[in-house]
Amino acid sequence: QQQVKQSPQSLIVQKGGISIINCAYENTAFDYFPWYQQFPGKGPALLIAIRPDVSEKKEGRFTISFNKSAKQFSLHIMDSQPGDSATYFCAASLGGDYKLSFGAGTTVTVRA
């Protein structure tokens, strides 16, 4: 079963707008929550990650918000650019192992 649920499946945003992707997880033992970005024909690449001891992490235009009690986390892409058009995957793992449980992915299209 899907241990990490991701929504929406796709979204379209205008250049300069904000993209928001949400994820929810079941396993409270998860302690590492990364977001990966994938362009067509390429493998996923780590975008940003958070651990549950912080509620927010920001790197440039990308911010993760984490709500431990609700078992939810989200990715905000500020000032979205056409180059951000890609598929974004949230994921979770536990104990520092490399067995990631991925969400189903969100395809983001940024219109110029």
Added chain:
Amino acid sequence: KAGVTQTPRYLIKTRGQQVTLSCSPISGHRSVSWYQQTPGQGLQFLFEYFSETQRNKGNFPGRFSGRQFSNSRSEMNVSTLELGDSALYLCASSTDRPNTGELFFGEGSRLTVL
């Protein structure tokens, strides 16, 4: 530093055949993981190898197997191919020192089973 290299990039097989996919990790990375990516199931963990030992395994049938060599290069094998095995197979390498949790993915091997 060269990235993760996967070969072949594309291949076509027929049902019942077997296939071997190869992965060369980033230099110095000793952990290699394999994932299957399909439109219906998304990204699913197959297995992870570290120092030639399988350290973790996903929920796939025994037809899916892998191994890692002393130089950290890895191969995965799928026997008795089924139509549903058509997918992008992604290899990822990671460093254990420090264990950052970050996976570095290759571009994948796209397998089509006819």
